[in-house]
Amino acid sequence: MREQLLKFETFAVGTIAVFSGLFLLQTYQYGRRAALFPRVVSFTILFLTGFFIVSRIRRAMVKPPAKKETTRIVQSEITQAGGVHWLLTLSAATGFFVLIYLVGFGPSTFFYVTAHLYLAGYRRHRVIFLFALAMAIVIFLTGYLFTIPLPEGVLVPMIVGER
Amino acid sequence: MWLQGFLVALQGTNLLYLLVGTIFGLIIGALPGLGPMFAVSLALPLTYGMPAASAIILLAAIHASTSYGDSFASILINTPGGPTSVASCWDGFPLAQKGKAGFAMGISTGGALTGGIIGWLSLVLIAPLLSDLSMGMGPAEYFMVGLLALSLLSMASQGETIKGMILGAFGLLISFIGRDPITATKRFTLGTVYLEDGLPLAVVFVGLFALSQIIILAEEGGSVTEVKEPKGGVLDGILDVLHHPLTIIRSGLVGIFMGIMPALGPSTANVISYLVEKKSSKHPETFGQGEPAGLLAPEVAKSSCIIGDLIPTFTLGVPGSGVTALFLAALILHGIQPGPDFFSKGVLPYAVFAGILLAQFTFFLMGLGFAGKIAKVVLVPNTFLVPAVVVFCFFGAFAVRNFLTDVIITLVFGVVGFVLYKSKWPLPCLVLGFVLGDILESNFHRTLIIGHGSLMPFITRPVPLVLFLACIVLLCWPYVSALLLRWRTDKDRLIPADLEDEVER
Numbered sequence: 001m002r003e004q005l006l007k008f009e010t011f012a013v014g015t016i017a018v019f020s021g022l023f024l025l026q027t028y029q030y031g032r033r034a035a036l037f038p039r040v041v042s043f044t045i046l047f048l049t050g051f052f053i054v055s056r057i058r059r060a061m062v063k064p065p066a067k068k069e070t071t072r073i074v075q076s077e078i079t080q081a082g083g084v085h086w087l088l089t090l091s092a093a094t095g096f097f098v099l100i101y102l103v104g105f106g107p108s109t110f111f112y113v114t115a116h117l118y119l120a121g122y123r124r125h126r127v128i129f130l131f132a133l134a135m136a137i138v139i140f141l142t143g144y145l146f147t148i149p150l151p152e153g154v155l156v157p158m159i160v161g162e163r
Numbered sequence: 164m165w166l167q168g169f170l171v172a173l174q175g176t177n178l179l180y181l182l183v184g185t186i187f188g189l190i191i192g193a194l195p196g197l198g199p200m201f202a203v204s205l206a207l208p209l210t211y212g213m214p215a216a217s218a219i220i221l222l223a224a225i226h227a228s229t230s231y232g233d234s235f236a237s238i239l240i241n242t243p244g245g246p247t248s249v250a251s252c253w254d255g256f257p258l259a260q261k262g263k264a265g266f267a268m269g270i271s272t273g274g275a276l277t278g279g280i281i282g283w284l285s286l287v288l289i290a291p292l293l294s295d296l297s298m299g300m301g302p303a304e305y306f307m308v309g310l311l312a313l314s315l316l317s318m319a320s321q322g323e324t325i326k327g328m329i330l331g332a333f334g335l336l337i338s339f340i341g342r343d344p345i346t347a348t349k350r351f352t353l354g355t356v357y358l359e360d361g362l363p364l365a366v367v368f369v370g371l372f373a374l375s376q377i378i379i380l381a382e383e384g385g386s387v388t389e390v391k392e393p394k395g396g397v398l399d400g401i402l403d404v405l406h407h408p409l410t411i412i413r414s415g416l417v418g419i420f421m422g423i424m425p426a427l428g429p430s431t432a433n434v435i436s437y438l439v440e441k442k443s444s445k446h447p448e449t450f451g452q453g454e455p456a457g458l459l460a461p462e463v464a465k466s467s468c469i470i471g472d473l474i475p476t477f478t479l480g481v482p483g484s485g486v487t488a489l490f491l492a493a494l495i496l497h498g499i500q501p502g503p504d505f506f507s508k509g510v511l512p513y514a515v516f517a518g519i520l521l522a523q524f525t526f527f528l529m530g531l532g533f534a535g536k537i538a539k540v541v542l543v544p545n546t547f548l549v550p551a552v553v554v555f556c557f558f559g560a561f562a563v564r565n566f567l568t569d570v571i572i573t574l575v576f577g578v579v580g581f582v583l584y585k586s587k588w589p590l591p592c593l594v595l596g597f598v599l600g601d602i603l604e605s606n607f608h609r610t611l612i613i614g615h616g617s618l619m620p621f622i623t624r625p626v627p628l629v630l631f632l633a634c635i636v637l638l639c640w641p642y643v644s645a646l647l648l649r650w651r652t653d654k655d656r657l658i659p660a661d662l663e664d665e666v667e668r
Contacts, residue, residue: 009326009586016333023336026351034348037604038339045332052325086581089381093374093553093577097570100557109554116550120381131547135554146191146205148562 168513192232269400282470334596370576422471
């Protein structure tokens, strides 16, 4: 039962419930008109999440969950397929954002693409270099053509000086 | 006049603008997050020096082709090019995974053209009538239309009713972030100026659908499809469109209806038409697994909605969405005053309408020529596809408003989308709630203000009352139909028993 309760979706529902609970508390700071809809929706979410959790508890009490043996197998299949774990992809994407903030969009595109390809296990250095460079150039040109003021990064003015 | 209009639209320079606008729109459309709003606003200043007809033709070509190009990424890599093509992923991508990417692109191309023609016909033939209809709709009617759309949650939840309702309500809740539409009270902004405008639709959708799917592709490795020999080409897909006349009619009507309603735009039409089609289908269980009608419906609705959106803009001077507001600006900028007497202003309006029709054919021909080649993206290894799309996701999220914070929102919703996808939660419900939140809330309060605090306008006016009853029917139908089915099964079981008795006797 404990395993069932700790199942991820129960955690997700709990997060949504906490989120809407906080929203609900906030609504008491607003006027009647501004608070009406958020309050009604928050109450609805709390009711629905409560109902969901209770139904899961009842289900867990009735039927013991079968132990899943598939996780390790699936994981090994993913590794064999040359895929990158979701956490690595996400970490690389977060790193990309930090790089954008620090050194700007163009250079960080080059670094990010290079790093991602290495993380994915690709080892043809020339291809990696050319692909990353091509992506950085495409981003630079697209930004230039569509007059999008791409971020230059906070480090660039510090090094080059304010323009 | 029509002939003269077409002759103007077919002039060499205008054809060139059509071509340039189409290519420009296709490129912008294919980038995640960037949709017609971005493309048209970018091109508007470039039209200052152009003749009026050429300017509107260029913008019409950009508008139509951006929306069409939006579906490329939806079908091929399960990442919507913009909020208007979210539903195109749901059956487009499964088709691509089955090795039918070219076929899916064909359906998208044919559907977009068909929807465009339906929208154009409605614009030309019944525009004044439809405008009267839209002007006759008050906030009570809009609220009920929103409620009716929200009642499709039961359909969107795909058997996971409670999860669907939780997500729908969660979508509504996050749509309330920002200033209240009536009193302008700041709500849930955490004291930041950034959140005062609310969460931007395009940025949230890039995260929810594009980034989350890319994480999944990264996990899977390989390429989108392992089928090296494509099954069915673009032409097969286009011809398949003709096998779904009822889907075309249903989605066309949904698109036009959503188009003429201010605030209900292609992003709503796209999702609603998918759900309506699924509800009308004899095999709803095939939806989400590569059902051609599931791709055709949102494509037709989107294209017809885009032109339907122009009806109140041209005939009343009331823009139905942000993009049509830009069209209105372009019309006024070039000395064309929209209004009920729009058609009595010489050859120019006819040239504009002819240009809009030609724009549909231009992107169709481009699609016919290049969609098959673009479809080969599904064979590119995910190892290369993933970083490229992440870069374009971030680029698109940033370019919408030039805020780096938007990229953080994309990242956050990317994680949310990934988690919900992995736990098999019905994401369309979140979309439905998020898109409809503002419409529901603002129109509810407007109705209360008009009714001096009374809820009576919701039931004393015929249209809201009918829509309200339709909501109840729609919500109760799954339970009523289940009861009917059980009753029928019981009855069938009784008949043979009776017959047996008779035989024995």
